[in-house]
Every structure is written in C-alpha cells, then in structure tokens.
Amino acid sequence: MSERPCHVAILIVGFHNSKDVLNCLCALALATPKPSFDIFICENGGKEAFQELNNVLTTAHGPCNIHSGHQALPRFSAGGKFAEVKCLSLKGRATSVWVARATENLGYAGAINVWLNRLQTIADWDGLWILNPDTEPYPDALANLVDRAITCNKGMISSTIVPEGLSDFVHNRALRWKKVSGSTEAIGFQTSLRAPCDSNAVEAIMDSPSGASMYVTRECVEHIGPMDDRFFLYFEDVDWGIRAKKFGLGYASQSIVPHKGGTTIGKLSASRKIRSELAVYLESRNRILFCKKHFKWYCASVSVASVAYAFLYLFAGSPRNFKIAIEGFLAAWSGEAGPPPDSYDGHLRAIFFNIPTALYRKTKLAISLAHYCGQVVWRAALSILGRPPLPHLTILYYHGVQNSLRFEFARQMNSLAATANVIPADFEGTLPSDKINVSITFDDAFASVVENALPELACHSLHSTIFVPVRVVGREPNWVVDDQSSTFQQVVMTTEQLKALSPTLVAIGSHGLLHTHLSEESKSQAEDEIRRSRKELQDIVEREVNLFAFPYGDYSQHLIGLCKSAGYSHVFTTDAANVQTTSFVRGRIKVEPSDSQIEFFLKIRGAYNWGAIKRKMLRVKR
Numbered sequence: 001m002s003e004r005p006c007h008v009a010i011l012i013v014g015f016h017n018s019k020d021v022l023n024c025l026c027a028l029a030l031a032t033p034k035p036s037f038d039i040f041i042c043e044n045g046g047k048e049a050f051q052e053l054n055n056v057l058t059t060a061h062g063p064c065n066i067h068s069g070h071q072a073l074p075r076f077s078a079g080g081k082f083a084e085v086k087c088l089s090l091k092g093r094a095t096s097v098w099v100a101r102a103t104e105n106l107g108y109a110g111a112i113n114v115w116l117n118r119l120q121t122i123a124d125w126d127g128l129w130i131l132n133p134d135t136e137p138y139p140d141a142l143a144n145l146v147d148r149a150i151t152c153n154k155g156m157i158s159s160t161i162v163p164e165g166l167s168d169f170v171h172n173r174a175l176r177w178k179k180v181s182g183s184t185e186a187i188g189f190q191t192s193l194r195a196p197c198d199s200n201a202v203e204a205i206m207d208s209p210s211g212a213s214m215y216v217t218r219e220c221v222e223h224i225g226p227m228d229d230r231f232f233l234y235f236e237d238v239d240w241g242i243r244a245k246k247f248g249l250g251y252a253s254q255s256i257v258p259h260k261g262g263t264t265i266g267k268l269s270a271s272r273k274i275r276s277e278l279a280v281y282l283e284s285r286n287r288i289l290f291c292k293k294h295f296k297w298y299c300a301s302v303s304v305a306s307v308a309y310a311f312l313y314l315f316a317g318s319p320r321n322f323k324i325a326i327e328g329f330l331a332a333w334s335g336e337a338g339p340p341p342d343s344y345d346g347h348l349r350a351i352f353f354n355i356p357t358a359l360y361r362k363t364k365l366a367i368s369l370a371h372y373c374g375q376v377v378w379r380a381a382l383s384i385l386g387r388p389p390l391p392h393l394t395i396l397y398y399h400g401v402q403n404s405l406r407f408e409f410a411r412q413m414n415s416l417a418a419t420a421n422v423i424p425a426d427f428e429g430t431l432p433s434d435k436i437n438v439s440i441t442f443d444d445a446f447a448s449v450v451e452n453a454l455p456e457l458a459c460h461s462l463h464s465t466i467f468v469p470v471r472v473v474g475r476e477p478n479w480v481v482d483d484q485s486s487t488f489q490q491v492v493m494t495t496e497q498l499k500a501l502s503p504t505l506v507a508i509g510s511h512g513l514l515h516t517h518l519s520e521e522s523k524s525q526a527e528d529e530i531r532r533s534r535k536e537l538q539d540i541v542e543r544e545v546n547l548f549a550f551p552y553g554d555y556s557q558h559l560i561g562l563c564k565s566a567g568y569s570h571v572f573t574t575d576a577a578n579v580q581t582t583s584f585v586r587g588r589i590k591v592e593p594s595d596s597q598i599e600f601f602l603k604i605r606g607a608y609n610w611g612a613i614k615r616k617m618l619r620v621k622r
C-alpha cells in the first residue's frame with residue numbers, strides 16, 4: 001500500500017432492481033469521509049431498466065446529481081460490452097457514480113469483469129469493493145475493510161453480513177466450502193452481533209468472503225485476474241475467494257453490511273418452492289463446475305449430494321424445480337458453462353453426444369500413460385547399463401488463454417516452475433539434465449495472452465515465444481480458430497501490445513502474413529508469406545525476428561528450405577516430438593489451459609510424443 005490516501009472503486013451489478021441500488025447508494029452517501037471512493041454500476045437488465053435506474057437515482061430526493069460541467073470530464077464512454085455510460089455524482093461528496101448499460105445480460109461475473117477491464121487502465125484506485133445492490137452498508141463498513149487489508153496485509157476481505165431489519169444476528173462472517181457435500185457454510189450463522197468475535201479464527205477457516213460484500217486490493221486483483229464468467233451467476237464469489245487465498249483472506253468484523261438477500265440464502269426454507277428457475281438451474285450446474293475446477297477428487301460425493309438437493313425441491317412440492325435442478329446437474333456434466341441456454345432441456349442427449357469425444361481423449365491419455373511408463377523403464381534400463389539417455393526439449397504450444405481459464409493456466413505454470421527448466425524455444429547447446437526441459441510458445445498472438453498468460457509467466461520469470469500472423473495485427477482472426485478456446489471472441493494483439501513485450505522474457509516469431517495453408521499457396525505466394533512476414537514483423541516490433549511457426553502446422557521440405565533461405569534460425573511445426581537442440585525444425589505439442597492435471601503432467605514429459613513414432617512408421621511404409 002502506498003502512503004497516499006486510499007481510494008476505492010465500488011462495483012455494483014444491477015438487474016431490474018433500481019430501488020435496491022437507490023437504497024444502497026443512499027447508505028454509501030453516509031459513509032465516513034475516508035477512504036474516498038467512486039461508484040461503478042453495470043445495469044444488466046436492458047434499456048428500460050437503465051432508464052429507470054437513472055431516473056430513480058437523480059430525483060430531487062435521490063442520492064445523485066446529474067454530472068455537472070465543473071467536474072472532470074467523463075473518462076469512460078460507451079463501446080465494447082457497454083451500450084451506454086452515464087456519469088452522475090453522489091450528493092454532498094466528491095464521488096463520481098458511473099452507470100453503464102450492458103449490451104446484453106452479461107451475468108454477474110461478466111458485468112464485474114467489464115468494469116474491471118476498464119479500471120485496469122486507471123491508476124487512481126487501490127482496492128475494489130464488490131457490493132450486492134440489495135445491501136445497505138454501515139457508514140464505517142468500507143473504512144474497516146480497508147483497515148483490515150492494510151494492517152493485516154490481506155488481499156481479500158469479508159464483512160459481517162447481517163439480515164436486513166434483524167441486525168442483532170449475523171447471517172455470515174465469511175464462507176467456508178464443504179468439499180464433500182459441495183455446499184457453502186455461512187461462518188457465524190445466527191450468532192449474536194454483539195458477542196465478541198475472533199477475526200483471526202474466522203480467517204483461519206474461511207474460503208471466501210460472501211459475494212454480498214468483498215473488498216479486494218489492487219495487488220490481489222492483478223495477481224488473481226478477473227472473475228470466472230463461466231459461472232454467469234452463483235459461485236463466482238467463492239471461486240474468486242479460493243483463488244485469492246494465497247494472497248491472504250481477511251475478515252473485518254466491524255464492517256457491517258445488512259443484506260436483503262441474506263434472509264433467503266439460508267439453508268432449507270419454504271422459498272425452495274418459489275425459487276426462480278434460473279436460480280435453481282445455475283446453482284445446480286455451477287456446484288459441479290466449481291467442484292470440477294477446484295476439488296476434482298470430490299466430484300463423486302458432490303454429484304450424489306446434488307441429486308439429493310434436487311429431491312429437496314420435490315419434497316418442497318415443486319416437481320418443476322426438481323426437474324430443472326437435475327437438468328442443471330446434467331448440463332455441468334455435458335460441458336455447459338457461461339450463460340444459461342434458452343431451454344433447460346436436452347442435457348442427457350448432449351452427454352451421449354459427447355461420449356465419442358470424451359472416449360477419444362481418454363484413449364489418447366491411456367496410450368500416453370502407457371508410453372510414459374515404458375519411457376521410465378527404458379530410461380532406467382539405459383542408466384543401469386551406464387548409458388543414460390540424452391536430455392531432450394519438449395515445446396508446448398498454446399493459443400489464447402481466456403479470462404475464465406486463467407486459474408487453470410496459472411496452475412500449469414506453477415507446476416512448470418516447480419518441476420521443469422523452462423528455456424527459450426530456440427535454445428541451442430547442451431540441455432541441463434537435472435529436470436525436464438520445456439519451452440512455452442503461443443500461436444496467433446492473441447490479446448488474451450497479454451491479459452491472462454504473460455502476468456502468470458512473469459510471476460515465475462518464465463520465458464515464452466509468441467508467433468504473430470503479421471497482417472492480422474490488431475484485428476479479429478480471418479481464419480477459423482478450431483480449438484476449445486474458440487467459443488470466445490479473440491483478437492490479435494495490437495502493434496503497441498507487441499512492442500511492449502519484454503525482450504528478455506518474450507521472443508517474437510512470425511506466423512506468416514495472413515495465416516494461410518502454405519502448402520496450398522503458389523510458390524511465390526508461399527515465399528512472400530515466409531520472407532515478407534519476417535521483414536514486416538521486424539519493422540513492427542523493432543527487433544530481429546528469427547523464428548517461424550507454420551500456420552496449421554502445414555509444412556513440407558520445400559517450405560522448410562524457403563524458411564532457411566529467408567534467414568530464419570529455427571522453424572516450428574505442430575508434430576509432437578522430443579526435440580534435440582541441434583535441429584532446425586522443431587516439433588511442438590498442443591496444450592490447452594483446460595487440460596487436466598494428468599494430461600499436462602504427461603504432455604510436458606513428452607509422453608504424448610508417441611505420434612512421432614506413428615509418423616516415422618508411416619514414412620518407412622511409404
């Protein structure tokens with residue numbers, strides 16, 4: 001924390017609940033003068049809801065003034081996922097209130113992330129306070145959160161949530177995840193607000209603040225990245241909390257936040273029957289998604305518990321909600337994530353359709369596992385014979401790393417940092433033999449790599465190489481992106497982003513001009529793609545470019561010759577192989593942030609390189 005006064009950005013997501021937002025802002029208007037703050041609201045409910053919200057906030061008795069000319073000019077404007085942005089101010093305070101209208105319902109995490117993305121370009125905030133709109137925090141709630149973050153050096157802080165109107169009892173002090181049953185426990189549920197509470201004891205067992213009030217320091221946000229928008233609604237808070245654990249979770253007992261929803265989030269209640277279908281569906285689906293992400297070993301018990309929870313709807317007299325809960329459960333197992341579908345039906349069918357793909361992947365995994373075991377035995381035998389095998393290099397290639405998979409990517413980098421020597425993909429010379437040797441590369445130079453991958457690599461000072469389709473810089477890809485990350489809109493990095501890449505940690509290579517199949521091009525066109533892309537890329541990034549990766553891994557001996565004569569020092573294919581550092585042509589293995597831990601373990605050890613044996617055999621036959 002710096003010495004200058006702390007400034008906080010308060011983030012609120014609205015959805016057709018202008019009255020709640022109004023009450024929340026009225027409460028915030030009474031907050032203690034320090035720390036200072038600005039408020040950022042995203043209305044997910046469309047044009048009319050946005051209009052209504054603005055009207056309610058700016059009536060004569062409302063908490064806001066329409067932004068008047070004497071204040072600083074608006075820094076945020078419409079564009080991207082915001083259709084409209086208005087700037088208001090909180091009466092009697094130097095607080096700006098930015099109200100944005102989302103182009104569509106982005107979900108809770110999605111809406112937070114859009115503001116977060118915008119705020120990242122601004123230097124004047126030290127922490128974020130994520131508040132539910134149906135809260136009315138006490139005047140010193142924020143001051144206490146900030147105080148706990150600073151004095152105890154914590155990254156993410158929880159408030160004391162009390163049910164609205166019943167302020168003598170606590171709803172929760174923080175949340176704790178119960179791994180076996182797949183449910184959250186509200187720590188301190190129904191304890192007295194006046195009874196003494198040991199904050200350290202809460203901090204020792206908490207897994208996350210409640211999403212109703214989470215304070216996150218800027219440093220922590222920069223380390224853990226944005227919220228996971230695959231959850232859309234429900235569980236994104238616990239997910240963020242668990243990810244923030246290594247930066248310290250804190251609890252500020254004196255930060256008291258009355259919460260309307262707090263009365264209904266409780267355990268069993270009559271509300272089961274009247275719960276909205278969306279809530280039933282997403283809660284059931286996301287429980288499994290969350291478990292698959294963080295506690296894979298507990299998936300079986302959580303699945304059993306999920307079906308049991310579904311039956312509770314039946315017992316509460318709602319067969320409809322029972323069916324929807326089951327569909328949500330099946331949806332998670334069919335691989336669904338993100339916004340809910342238009343219809344809640346048909347997930348069982350989707351699971352059956354997915355079986356062939358899943359089987360194919362599992363078969364590959366089984367072969368690789370067998371291959372790995374064979375390798376281990378073979379190496380041991382060679383060592384016993386006094387001829388230890390030569391170390392080799394395994395080169396990985398990724399495409400983009402989307403927001404929602406940042407956590408998984410970070411986990412992969414942690415394991416690389418711990419178990420491998422990560423060296424540049426064009427390394428020449430003698431490889432160390434103390435650990436496995438791995439290089440990291442990214443094809444297509446997507447902006448998501450700058451946003452989500454490079455910060456994680458920088459944490460461990462890991463080197464990587466990025467291959468740029470030179471004439472697509474700053475634009476959407478003009479080719480079909482056929483990997484799992486294709487479901488989100490990718491853009492290629494801009495010239496500025498490429499120039500800003502650290503020369504010591506990131507090497508830049510060419511990926512052709514327009515990302516075409518080079519073997520299908522005429523001789524002169526292919527030559528252009530190879531030669532000109534090098535020249536143009538050198539002009540863009542103002543450094544020497546010596547590496548080339550074939551788009552789609554499409555290459556031939558002729559194309560390799562062209563690359564040699566164009567002056568490249570090494571070229572990269574997509575044929576998985578154990579690379580020797582004397583070779584000009586280097587094979588790579590495809591990895592995805594969504595690869596399971598066992599798949600990643602095997603890939604970085606070259607166990608998936610049995611494809612090379614298959615290719616060799618085919619060549620012999622020919």
Ligand SMILES: [Zn+2]
Pocket residue numbers: 443444511515551552
């Ligand atoms: Zn590519």
